[in-house]
Amino acid sequence: MDYKRTASEVLKHVGGRENVTHFEHCSTRLRFSLKDDKKADVPTLENIEGVMAVKMGSQCQVVIGNDVIEVYDEAVKLLGPRFAGDEEAAPDTNKSAEKKKWGAVFLDFLTGVFGPLVPAIAGGGVLKSVLLLLSVLGWMDSSGQTYKILFLVGDAPLYFLPLLVAITTANKLKVNTLVALSAVGALLLPNMSTMLTEGAELFGFSVRSIAYAYQVFPAILTVLLYAQVEKLFTKISPKVIRVFFVPMMSLVITVPISLLLLGPIGYTLGEGFTKVILAVFGSVGWVAVALLAAVLPFLVSVGMHKALLPYAINAFSTGGRELLYMPASLAHNIAESGACFAVAIRTRDRRLRATSISAGISALFGITEPALYGVTLQHKKVLWSVMAGALVGGAFVGIVGLQAFVAVGPGLASLSMFISAELPRNIVNAVIGLLISFAVSFVVALMLFRDNAVKVENKKESENETSPAPVRAEREQRKLAGTLQASETFKSPAIGEQIPLSQVNDEVFSTKAMGEGIAILPSVGELYAPVDGKIEMVFGKKHAIAMSTAGGAELLFHVGIDTVRLKGKHFDPQVQAGDIVKAGDLLMKFDFEQIAAEGYDPVVLTIVTSKDKYAVDVANLKKVGRHDTLMTVTALTH
Secondary structure, eight states, X not given: OOHHHHHHHHHHHTTOGGGEEEEEEOSSEEEEEESOGGGOOHHHHHTSTTOOEEEESSSEEEEOXXXXXXXXXXXXXXXXXXXXXXXXXXXXXXXXXXXXXHHHHHHHHHHHHHGXXXXXXXXXXXXXXXHHHHHHTTSSOTTSHHHHHHHHHHHHHHHTHHHHHHHHXXXXXXXXXXXXXXXXXXXXXXXXXXXXXXXXEETTEEEOOOOOTTOSHHHHHHHHHHHHHHHHHHHHSOGGGHHHHHHHHHXXXXXXXXXXXXXHHHHHHHHHHHHHHHHHHHHHTHHHHHHHHHHHHHHHHHTGGGGGHHHHHHHHHHHSOBSSHHHHHHHXXXXXXXXXXXXXXXXXXXXXXXXXXXHHHHHHTTOOHHHHHHTGGGOHHHHHHHHHHHHHHHHXXXXXXOOBOSOSOOSGGGGGGGOOSSOTTHHHHHHHHHHHHHHXXXXXXXXXXXXXXXXXXHHHHHHHHHSOHHHHHHHHHHHHHHHHXXXXXXXXXXXXXXXXXXXXXXXXXXXXXXXXXXXXXESSSXXXXXXXXXXXXXXXXXXXXXXXETTSOEEEEEESSSGGGGTTTTEEEOOOTTOEEOTTOEEEEEOHHHHHHTTOOOOEEEEEOOTTTEEXXXXXXXXXXXXXXXXXXXXXXX
């Protein structure tokens, strides 16, 4: 990689030097604070050599991977001395930056509140759809108590949605979760519901009778108010009584205001939000589904699709079905898969073929980020193919009025989300839409996609022939080592609870754009070497360590999400670059409780960043300790 050229291109397409107010890097990405996010050309950025992905939010994050420091150093030279050393740039007095941050903060708030809800809602919804399938097939009696009990289990996440929203909102606002949960829980008390139904008064004002179960927005507004009240009383109350006085006053003020004002407003807001979306759908019909499916590649790539989550979740919780976002997502997801498999057939680039097959399988099962970042946005003709397949497939599912009954990423494994006893053809239409989306994108990509793999290979051979003999010999030794290297087993790098990498709250890691690996929620603040190796780097913010194993695999240890912002606080590395370590050696001490208290996810990540050279097999053991084997890494033949 030409680091200087990559840095120059990145700076150019984030809007130039004058658009950058702050610049730093973490262990994998360049992080820009921009005056105007609109000046960042995301598709072009993602096509720059050396850029793996781009993530827009409160910052513009350009994912580089292992070469991030080299690219950062070149970028600092171009930006000038005031950006050197990761120091904060001079404050910008331009108010447009402030306006930009409000938009980014709002989208980040929606994502933080609604994103974590999806697994619970999806799990319960899929359970109900599977039960319905078993009933339709005659394998389970829908009138039996077993069926009814399991159906209630599946319905629980939606019924208690206000409580789940209270937790995610409190976490996002960094206020006391249990007190926030209590404030919203007061709205759901059985006796409270009975009083509201019969007609209740509070301080002489009539309280509107609202069934708060299944509702989203009343809970959000309640916690937003609670957060302000908590901060006020924390500031003014004496410390000696703060432990009970702040929660008491917060509840006494928040709950009555919610019953009288915020609850009815939130209920009306939720109804109105859904009605507006449905009105748009009603006026343009299937065209809305087709157009949404076609533009989803762009929305997903910048995270804007998450702005539709409030509508979708509210639609499921109030009406039990949704007929715009999920059907459009089915068409888009499967179109991504079809295009990737076509690329795998057409390309002569072995690396692109492997990426396309893996991404195609993921998209087929509803996870599109690997396809988007690894294939689609890297090749314009593939993007056109995906848009064509999504448009045609979206038009079909829109015309037939496909309805989804579960909030989960549509794909092959989750097709039961379209099962309905009242609409027996709904699942059939979903399958037909799936086939249409796949076939159209596959055929179009097969016709349009071309690569220059032969030229690339000839160029590499030419460079190899003109290289000095020692360099050629070293390359051959590396190839031989890569071919003959045996598998290496990796112990757990931390003590705690293992979670799937796909559940990590960061798309760059969860989509495995950086590589396969291990994610552990720590119960002890210590990071251990999982295998023998050499420390290549301890990052300046102390939150990450790079290491190479004896077999040549490159590892990244990353403690926490976005913890680069802590600037080294709560981290205490026990090694330095150049150290030779053995499996089980202590690499770092960190205070995971303080990291969490400051609002950061303390998850411990161990990523095999040399992903194109090694096959990685990850075990799933849940509770893990230092001596548990969690990963096997095997070199691929060249």
